[in-house]
Amino acid sequence: MTESSFMETEHGTKIAYHRTNGAGPGVVFLGGFMSDMEGSKALALEEQARREGHAFVRFDYQGHGQSSGEFADGTIGLWLKDALAVIDRLTTGPQILVGSSMGGWIALLAAKARRARVKALVGLAAAPDFTLWHWDALTEVERNTILTEGRLLVPSDYGPDPYVFTRDLFEDGWRNRVNHGPIHLDIPVRLIQGTADPDVPWQTAMRIADNITGEDVEVVLVPGGDHRLSRDVDLARLVRVVANLAEGLR
Template identity: 55%
Template structure:
């Protein structure tokens, strides 16, 4: 069974909120997107699927997200990567499959590189590697760049709730964690789900990521009418099938 929400203390103060389902490995680990949390529909769907399959599953909130401590606007990719690695090192047991949604897809690549010896596979859902440079910074107007330089942040309207606060620290840190500039030395099975009607992440991003991965077992599944969330019933069935395929490939079946 899934335990009540647990807290993982951080060395610098604060704590990461997490939940874990006991079961067989490789363990499925869900990495949510920017300003999302572990209570989203895809995370809960995967937990139910893992429960039926008797498989271990972990979900958690980065600092500044959901039930974890911290302020969102103070975080950056490096902070959320550190949170992910803390969960992998101190909560997750044995080998794992990372399932990353949007920003979580970028963090899955970074965490997979950092813990390659335990990485059994990866599933991306509208994975958004390098989005701070390619999708945020590249689209800034001269006026926005001036505001960022003067004030250290700017606010952008968001269709998902309150305006998004983009900080200079987030953009500068994002440049240091880019992965699409060269080969990505991951050789595990990878399945990338991507909607072609995604207004936030161009579907070509999935092809760029697939081309950079050194793995020979990379599948790109384009959903012609799919949006960014990919959380419809049909999309969730695709997600379960993608995880199952990666697990079978990881087992050599």
């Protein structure tokens, strides 16, 4: 396994990343909340990139994986800055963004911010505005804890470390909400969503699709699919969807 490279950003994050050089369009993988770039989806896409000779980047946001900073200091806006720095400094030409869970939210924001560069988008259990529905699901005691103490620890089903929800995360999430009205993107968008996802209701993908103003939008519902979408059949589907998009952009 090759060692990670690091990039210092103007906003203070030392971003860990792996970059595969190759032809365009390039692919950038954006991970989820408290995830890192070593997950099976990112590695499957990297293997595809090496096999087919196209450019690919995977990276860790601030406070994730090998990148600098504390997770609890992160917000959607800060992690968006990390993603934009990666697009601006580590890629050239047209890009396909692949966002998993929270990464789907950041991918939508990044696509809007870099319209000249982002030419297609794939969302895997995309969770735009997840902080809004998480806030609504909290008890009054939990909300008061966040408001008075600034943070709340919640057990995670995906690892030993608890989720850290901060007041800054919720407030910044409100400022960066994107799925509350028209999403002005006119690029190919593919949304892959499991129907048995316990964290992101499958209806979320339908709402995203309805809100995107472009015409080339498809929702792929996976019967019985969970939130990770990391089974062999799921990874094969992801690779196939990205390859088809890349072929259409050449």
